[in-house]
Amino acid sequence: MMVKFTEALKEGRLMGTKCKKCGAKYLPPRAQCKCGSHEVEWYEAPTRGKLFSYTLVTFPPESMTKYAPYIVAVAELEDDSRLLAQIIGVSPKTLQVGLPVHVVPLQISEDRIVYMFELEETAS
């Protein structure tokens, strides 16, 4: 399941799974639905959404010390699902709940790719 997710992310696409029986969506993807079925199919999730909550982390765990301070955020995507990631390229002072954001892939090392949020540029 992770291979497909990672390959799609390299192309900037966010893939989740949807239950064939009840239609419930899962992002990040998983193979078991709460309704009891384990028959799922892939769907492409929207990469745009709104900032649902965020926090500036100034006291990181040991493994994240070199990245601090950083901002962790939860975004509510256009299909009402939510996702957690860091939000980058932004000053914490400009943030407020409801700002439009989009998901971007970020290659953090040769063999690791993650997704992050960025603020949506407002059209001028």
Next chain:
Amino acid sequence: MFFTQHFTTSINNYLSFYSEERKCSCLTQKVGVVGIGHAKFGKRNDATIRELAHEAVIPALEDAGISTADIDASVIGVACDPLAAQISPGALIHDYVGLGNKPMFRVEAACATGSAGVRVAWSLIRAGLAEVVMVIGAETMTHVGTSVATEWMARACDTRWEYPFGVTFPGSYALMALRHMHEFGTTRVQLSMVSVKSHKYGVMNPYAHMQKEVTLEEAMNSVPICQPLNLYDCCLISDGAAAVILASEEKARKISDTPVWITGLGSASDTMMISERSSLTSLTATKLAAEQAYKMAGVSPNDIDVACTHDCFSIAEIMSYEDLGFCKKGEGGKFIEEEQSYIGGKVPTNVDGGLKSKGHPLGATGVSMTFEITKQLRGEADKRQVSGAEIGLTHNVGETGQYCFVHIYTR
């Protein structure tokens, strides 16, 4: 020769426990707390985890007026093996406190480990598998330093999807705090009011990690950790242990003049990832567990005279007032502002200092809550006594709401 005799007697005692002659009316009997003990929470460079457990076990046995020979089984809660630097610490503690060959469970439910232990012990007695059970909760956390302890606790978040972004416990609860402020207008001041209360009562608790009052101004202006949460919004990383002895009704009445009955139990869980929660301003597991416990005990939130709720962060206590039904949704900030959770208020909450100033040695906390409520219902809480307390509640949450146990106690 001596060893063989001792061993044979021990086995015979063990087997007779399960003999057909032994009547089991366990399914209708109550289960009560008959002995309680508590170690000093804090930065305990002077004691290892086994010694902290022992420090709690001795007074618990003395309180009950029994010895280890009278214990049928132990349930031991330690949340984090790496922090104890001991894999499977249950066996270590059981052995050190002198419980020999008796059956022993080790339980883990993150920060709700202690209450998970109480629930398991209650179940063993009710199932007729034991009559007197010792529950021990213990943790050592301070010897590794804050950022390492934070690292281990952060790994309780989904290690594939949330931990890698550096979200930690304070981070997760900060996301909830911001959302609560956004949806209900809860204020930064109200968050700090929780800390002020916690420290006021911590000073009166000889077992508390921190025994120092704090002013509203100090709490408001302390160093930011994960905004909007600052240092005084976050519970302490502590070493400590607590022990309680549970017994079947028949045994409890023989052992104690003042058994405190656990008459309501509820337990529920929630999604691993906070991004999948139905709400960031409420813990579904709390609501479900509380509903079960109230129903089983035949009481409502209005009947609760004193409570210990899970205040890992100030926002967690505010949400607990709402999720447990002490006040309406969104009015948790008002509840603390009006001093309704102080002694004399509607539901005195965490008047032992709570996780925030009493401390939060992960595995010990739930057992410490049971200790406190038992003391209150016995009328032994001294300066922190809620007068006439007859019905108490403990609320223990694991991780960011993945585990929840609610217990209701009556005299």
